[in-house]
Amino acid sequence: MSRRDFFRASGLVAAGAVGGPALLGGLAKARAASPAKPAWDSRFSACDMCFNKCGLIARVENGVATKLDPNPKFLKSRGMLCARGNAGLAQVYDPDRLKHPLLRKGARGEGKWQRIPWDEALDMAALKMAEVREKYTPCGHLFTAGSDLQSQFVGRFAEVYGSFNVTSHESLCLVSGSRAFLDTFGEVPFADVLNSRYIMMVGANRFEALVTPDSIDLMTAIRENGCKLVTLDPRYTKTAALSHEWYPVRPGTDMAFMLALAHVIINEKLYDPQWIADKTFGMEQLTAHVRRYTPGFAAEQCGIPAEDIARMARELAAAAPASMVYPGRRTSDYEDSTQIRRSFAIVNGLLGNWDKPGGLLAARQVGLKGVPFDAPWYDENREDRIDAGKVPMMFEHEGSFVVTRDAVLADDPYPIRGWFIYKTNPMGTAPNRRKTMEMMNKMDFVTVVDIAMSDTAWMADLVLPSPSYLERKDPCSGLQGSVACACVVKRDPVIDPLYESRPLFEIMKGIADRMELGEFFDFTIDEYREKQTRDIPEALAVMDRDGVYYNPSKVYGIYEGRIYKTLSKKVELYNQRYEQMGLDPLPNYTPPAPPPDNRFRMVIGRNAMITQSSTANNTLLHQFLPTNTLWLNTEAAGRLGIQDGDLVEVASPVGSQELRAEVTDRIRPDTVFMLSGYNTLSTMQHLSHGNGASINELLDDDFDAITGNASMHTTFVSVTRKVA
């Protein structure tokens, strides 16, 4: 007889002993009742807590979303939802959410707002945009949008309004990497992590900075398929911890390492000569170029033993073509980041892994079509973007945020006085926050559409509340990921919109109507989706059924019998276009400046619970990461008299911040690290406001010379203990 059975048998005695009649009812029950099936509706959506758009199923009870679960049929995310995805509800039901249109009352950034009705808000936005266009031409207005299924409507609006000044978040993230691979292979590849046998993870942290399906496939590959993982990172990240080998590479020396890999592969003839002859251009030049980049040379630069570099080159080559230097995403690191990533691409070229299992894959057919339109012509318009000509190979659709910002501040070559921003937060993501603030102050009128009072919204004139991803109807979007899929997703509202929020599409439509541009927004999202899916008419119904539509397109061998979109129509180890433009056709290594005495190189990076600046105020994620800390090496901390948990002041040429030190062996002695998203100015983000330190306040705003990608690893900081 168990204790419980005993109490049940001797019911009254026990109840009397422990507390009295209130318990009698409970004791009479034979067992805790087995729970009934919950009365929830299950509705498909796609996550929006980062850029990955993982498939989810929302459980909705009485109009309230109570749980988000992974969609098991969603192959891109491998049927998972991470912590951020699970924390989506904390974002949707965040009491800090914007509830109605707000018009700035006090000084910019003072935080005095007046609630106004939607009609008045849209009238005002349209009036101010018309004024800017009148006074400064259409290009006098800047449009900025983050990565979202509705962001395309910002681009569409800008085009019909007449401005080609459109920027995105990408130039603060990955454009240099995209440029480098595009200029080597003719397109930006996907990595077939799942089938790879050897992965060189350099400058990426895939187990913390989650990218689906790569992060998940990486674990399957190393755990179940015997793939070897080698990580180079100045920090001992979780990826480093789970790797077969980790080297705390000296920041900024990745290119020396890559060129040494190329040196060994070429010197020892470890490549496939047939592939090199048939598919690549510039092997001769590359051979000559890498002659001087010996493993010994690289070892001196990057601090990794020469014999290890040579061994890794041999191992990579032995596993080729099912081996790779992982392309990575965030490539915003140095002023030569495009050339650094070119060195990555070149090693992949030597491995001959393009378009093959375990290597780099070409884009597949998703099946979606664009919805074209004829934008009006404006005679008075400027000749080019404000950031044009400052760097040679910018991506037109992404622009360069830091170059644009400098141009706006200098009115060079022309003034910009209006700014419309949707779902991105340059105040919280761009380096040198003070400059962004100055840029704001330069504007006649700034309109921000967001779900929360980000720091960018905080500095705006007009703030318009938008519904979250669970409350709105979005156009279709095509997604790809490794070998997982080429698929189409859409979002339908799983709950009614909260407060007075209105989707961006309706805001754009409302402003367009008031500016006599209504004809360009004369459709519904449903009609738009039908146009997008005109080649795959079954897709919408399939998405209603499964939450996702797959296009059964070819995965490997897409380039069989096809030419590469480069000048030589081959994989360009040696880039002819760069040569014509006076750029280095092969990457030349320049050693990074060593940190001056008593200073540290500041590096940035991700955590699985961080999406730039948009998650530090999330009540659920806050419980995992209540604040950010400064990672400081034990030895360096000892030298500075800093103990774990001490308050320190971190100062750079552009600003200073205070936060707690995390004294650790998991970072190089010459390097410090902190997470982004904390210490917001906006008091309407009550968890992140005044909490920890803002990295944007510290980072200097240098940029990549080829693409204008911000270079986030070129700032040196001093660290001093604050006397409490």
Next chain:
Amino acid sequence: MAQQLAMVIDAAKCIDCKGCVAACKVANNVPEGQFRNWIKHAGLRAVPGISDRTARFQPGACMHCEIPTCVAACPTGATYKDHDTGEVVIDQALCIGCGNCIPACPYQARYRNEITRKADKCNYCPERRAAGLQPACVDTCPTKARVFGDINDPTSAAGALFLKNKERLTRVAAKTNTLPNMYYLGDPGPGDWGGEAVVPASMVAMKESAPFIKGMVALSGLGVLAMLGRQLFAGSDHKEDSDAR
């Protein structure tokens, strides 16, 4: 054979993304700052070069033990082992929030829910299972490190994994061995954190005296029966009471 619901976990697959912890909190309305499950770390030594491959992120939660010391510590019978499913269950209607069970768990799997003021821990998400879903942590896990099910059923994913790896499965070795029903494939990583079950002396005394009390109850029951029998068969001595009416 009765069911034994359990988790079979490949700790080597865990990337410490906290997806399981977040999913659990949302699914079970776990109050702010409290957690039903966790991920522990071990072997994370930043040594450059070739790794000794001992780094592990070890997911855990209530282990629904064979010998649940929490059950022994519960004065009301609110916590019990369901012998049909092998789960250790808290009957919320019976829990008085005394907190005895919290130190009684050598794995710190229990806490007092700040809102309900009662004992709380992993319950394998019964509502979700009723809807045909996996527990929230298992469902959401990116690398599917957590596998859940009846380990006595060889056709279940957990059962198959359990049987296939029987010899190499390990458990967290607490100072008080409760035979936890959470199994790790191969090296589970941190193994030194399981503590000692602290069961209050009064509960121990109660447990010791239970047969005696049971005997007493049985004796008093017999007494009542004897009196009843006497009443039935021997009839009443007080005939005048009824006659008086």
